[in-house]
Amino acid sequence: MSTPENAPLTPVLTRRWLSPQSWRLETYEKLEGYTAVRKALSASPEQVIQLVKDAGLRGRGGAGFPAGVKWGFMPTGDDKPHYLVINADEGEPGTCKDIPLMMADPHALLEGCIIAAYAMRSHHCFIYIRGEALHPMRRLYAAVREAKQAGYLGHDILGSGFDLEITVHAGAGAYICGEETALLDSLEGRRGQPRLKPPFPAASGLYAAPTTVNNVETIATVPSVINGGSEWFRAMGSEKSPGPKIYSISGHVERPGQYEAPLGTTLRELLELCGGMKDGIPLKFWTPGGSSTPLFTADHLDVPLDFEGAAEAGSMLGTTAVQVFNETVSVPWAAMKWTQFYEHESCGKCTPCREGTFWLAQVLERMVDGRGSEQDIDTLLDVCDNIGGRSFCALGDAAVSPIQSGIKYFRDEFLALCESNRPAQGDGAAESRDPVSQGSDSQAAQPVGAQA
Structure with missing residues (x-):
């Protein structure tokens, strides 16, 4: 894999993926x-x-x-x-x-x-x-x-x-x-x-x-x-984060899949590799490393996706699960779906995570259903403060990340939802109580996707 600007990317980790019977x-x-x-x-x-x-x-x-x-x-x-x-x-x-x-x-x-x-x-x-x-x-x-x-x-x-x-x-x-x-x-x-x-x-x-x-x-x-x-x-990647990395790109892009690129690659460059935003609808928000990492917005297109770059911009590189959402998706709806997942997957060992994820899901479901109030925003942040850094493992920190960052960048959307008293429109519907789908399973059907 070569890293100079405009040079072709030579796969390292994925170089055998398209070979006949590569698994043999x-x-x-x-x-x-x-x-x-x-x-x-x-x-x-x-x-x-x-x-x-x-x-x-x-x-x-x-x-x-x-x-x-x-x-x-x-x-x-x-x-x-x-x-x-x-x-x-x-x-x-x-x-x-x-x-x-x-x-x-x-x-x-x-x-x-x-x-x-x-x-x-x-x-x-x-x-x-x-x-x-x-x-x-x-x-x-x-x-x-x-x-x-x-x-x-x-x-x-x-x-x-x-x-x-x-x-x-x-x-x-x-x-x-x-x-x-x-x-x-x-x-x-x-x-x-x-x-x-x-x-x-x-x-x-x-x-x-x-x-x-x-x-x-x-x-x-x-x-x-x-x-x-x-x-x-x-020679690949950045000084403190060297080497190649597999970026899993899903969501509203033309060609979702696995893309190998040097650490430090930006979302702008990754979007070029996967054909850009689906149907040309502009980017609204995205995750650099899965739902447990704080959200980024269209203002973060040029953040280097390595361990230091993501952290300096206020998020984490995580597993480089880049979930891309266009302007049709409601941020409160997305936060609700992720929170339902964390509520479902909490092992129940510690009180902050066991109780906190339950209450976060309850409040978000009420807001997304059009029955929320402005006070609910403060309640969400207060519950997040009582979970983050206080749970037995990192699941609690993961659960609060999309909510805290969602309110940080899209507070007006949460407020508008409370004032309109109308259900939020998500990616198709605003169902309640359905555990969020796991990207690892939904994407597994296309193992080689598109690779560079």
Whole structure:
């Protein structure tokens, strides 16, 4: 992938997606597959971790924590088993990058798992995938079988003396299990609820043993880092957020899908890639990283979509789930639909989230139905203040983001709705009490979408 202005984009993560039977081992090996693992196994675990640190690879699951630093937290010289857990529980509304990646190129994930596990001296890796994603789950099962038969998994991998088993585990479709400690509880057979931290997973994670949890896209990027080197990787993206990224673009655009571009790409550039706004209707608002990130408006078209750029503009990069809404959509209606989702998916462990999301949904439903008052706006913000930063995990913060940012940029629309006493017009209707659709499932049918 080249980054100079007006230069063509060369895919890195998605380069195999359009190849015939891209998910098969034979195709993967023809296109430099499993060459990185040979390089990694010939080096020491410390050298592999240092290379990933030097490359500046940051977590692609939303937090953006440096992957090499995270791997370095794994203790050395202890007598406990070490576990690598891959978070493939893609449930954030609008997020649909990991499922197509596992569909089109599962061996890239497996090769990354082998390298990461070797670096952290782990001999068992778990891939936790959401239960509704049946097709990518089957692809992963088949890829694990192929890799094992070819000697890339199991005992004494490629004669290196390193052993690794990979277990693909299906979750039950709970959004809360995207939180790493809730995922670990679910993996152990318990109800998926977040744990109190500390202790952190690196010290006491799966089965109370040292554990590292990484996102699918993060680990699938590792083979490219090993093959290309740190300088090559840093030539893409921005200084503090290097490398390529898969942007999931959905909503009112001509060609929704997965678009690979360097970190720091703007929405204006992404809209050019996907053919612009659908039917030419102007942009009204959008999310840079899924519904849990504060909204942006048309004034933010040129914000660099990397970890620093999104934060400086008042939002978060998140999972780069870019949901685009045109001028026909009511902001209060959209906030209501997202809030209904968070109310439904709250695990109920802590009071701020359990009670707060319920009351937020109630108030928004009343407003959208044309029965609200100006006082309801202050009530919404007050409830948001009592949830944000006070919930047990980040779900509470996620739930208040669209409401707080929606009122920040579109307060007049909330006021007008209260004064008119007419129902808001959303994307087709203003139904109440229906859980919001999850973008990860609705977009999974077109895994390769349009890519650059």
